[in-house]
Amino acid sequence: MDTPERSKNSQITASIDKFEDSPVFNFLNNLSPIKPVKSIHITHTINALSFASLPSVFSSPHLSSLKESRFLRRHQLPDPSKPEFASDDASIVDTSKETIGASYELVEHRTNFDQLNSIGQVADEPSFECSKLDVEFEQNFNYDCCSPGSSLKPSCGLKTKHMAEYACTSSALIPFAQESSQRGLFGSEVDLDRVSQIDQNKEATGCDWKSLISDDPDQLIFESPNDTESFKKSVGPGKGLYPSISNDMQNTYSFCGAGSGEKAEEEDETENVCTQPGEGNELKEIAETHDIISGSSLRIPIEEVDNEPVSGLYRGMRRRCLVFEMVGSRQKRFEENSVSDYSAFLQSDGNTPNSNDQLLPTKTGNDSSKCVLPGIGLHLNALATTPKDYKFVKHEALGSGRLLIGPSPNANFQPLSTGQELLNNTLVVNSEREICAVENGVLAEDACQASGYNEEINQNSPKKKRRRLEQAGNGEACKRCNCKKSKCLKLYCECFAAGVYCVEPCACIDCFNKPVHEDTVLATRKQIESRNPLAFAPKVIRSSDYLSEARDESSKTPASARHKRGCNCKKSGCLKKYCECYQGGVGCSINCRCEGCKNAFGRKDGTEAEFEEDETYTTEKGIEKSAIQNDLEQNLDSVPPATPLSLGRQTIQHPFSSKNKLPRPSFPSISSSSGLYASHGFGKPGLFQSSTRFDKHLETVLEDEMPDFLQASSPNSCIKTSSPNSKRVSPPHSVGTSPSMRSSRKLILQSIPSFPSLTPNH
DNA sequence: GAGTTTGAAACT
């Protein structure tokens, strides 16, 4: 190792010397004396890869984050947005890059870092480089394939496909680069596609490495799909965005238009500038192309770059991180007023490794900063208030993956709408409203309002409300509260419980659950959480055990879901919505203290309640029930179930035997912060039948991953989990601990599959 | 739309 490294360093140094004459180089040199260190960094980075000591969970993100953090620190001194910033690192690989727009710089930076070994070295040693580059790619490829546990999931297919492409392109990579340089990298979409493919391949490689490091093949899968999608979108948005897909995608998409235009310009500049003679041109161009691509896809406002974790090693990861970070940045911008915790967190991210973790897709409310509850999950309401932001919000919400990030509170996908946590950051998907918003890529609220909810908005009539709820059940509407005495600051209020602000459609009186009263809301929330950390956690949980069973049995076992605390029904027989279990579409469990349980989704005694027609409920609400079943079926059938709500429904659909029942969680005792999910409205799954895949995915993951003890975990923890980058996100409430970490890991893994499915469609 | 029922949340 040492020997090769040394040689590398010497090579790098030599290349640097070549550029010493360059004014830019001088400038850079003046800025950072560390120049020589760079090589060290690289080496270090490589070594870092070998550090498997870290828990697999954190391994990938964590490592990258650490690396990135270091990396960034050096550069942070200078204004990141400035070219110098990028050039600093870039100088090693390619000074010409400096000419490229600042927006690219980060990307380049990363690229250099990532491909330090490959491209960067190549620059210095072209002949060697090419072969080496190919070799590396192949190796990566191999790794990917060979990666342990390479239980190839659906996504794998995708990945494999790309890899195959890579195989083809890898050899042609250099030539292509040259070609592109001659014509202008982005002269044609075709080229772009090719480039994107290459890029993807590279990313895949990176992912592979990561997987190797982390031993987590799933992650690889997960990433690759994203990358692929993002690339595709960047290249040319084809059809509709994946509704469930993360914000990243959407963001990318939105930026694509401008991005392409910019690309052209930049290309021109690049050509003009990229005059660096010599060996590295080809490589440089490749790298540039790569950068450009990623840049275009990510192409987020430079400001966001600050937050970017810059990861270094693997672009795929980075890209996602970037996207998420973008979200975070936006949130910052938009939500300056939002909870200080999050803000602080986000801001800190830029400098810290955590930045990646910040995936906070959750804080979707950004656009309407006011609308978003800091501690509570995504507040789609906020989004709803600002129609223009819908798209943006939706992205964020989805991203959470953040996922979710969703979404969620202490941490989860801020991970999912869960508690103050990340939850907030995380996919707030859980909240019914959120769910509504996501459906079919159209914000539910939007739909609601558009569909005439406005008419009813100020009407307090319970029926109307009910009607709304029913619609919500269909995914057409969002839930609204009707509080009169609680001021919407108690869990009685569905909105508050879901971690969202009340909106116009609410018929509440003296409502304090509004952005205007953010402080009050937060304070109240904290108070409630202090009493019961799980207060805002999802009420319906699905255990991994159940999940696995479900998979085994045809992957239909929604039954795995159970109400966290169980119901306490005395008269309803758990056949009406008074029963939270029933409402959530899950069977009763040993946790329930209900009497005369007849829950159609599963009785307390373990009797599987099949949807028997004789059920009282059935008789009374046969329609309703059937609707629920249908929903469940749809959810099940439709791709990977991700939404929290959907989960519940799924469960509903196939009531499972009591044996699956979750052990009663001592939720009060559990210290974990409220899960984002809970705050996100996960608690009322039954209402929202339609949810985005992404949501489903997140939810599923959370549930699956969450051990019983974790189930109690706060939403925040969930959020963390959900967001790939969010691993390091420190939950605002600090409740989440190791458990959350675990959950996060699982989320990532499981979430992976969903993405692939999406990608193929395109 | 008004009133009742119900059970979770909150309080003691």
Add this chain to the structure above:
DNA sequence: CAGTTTCAAACTC
């Protein structure tokens, strides 16, 4: 932890 009260949703008429 148990009992009681409060509350708002769910439900009925």
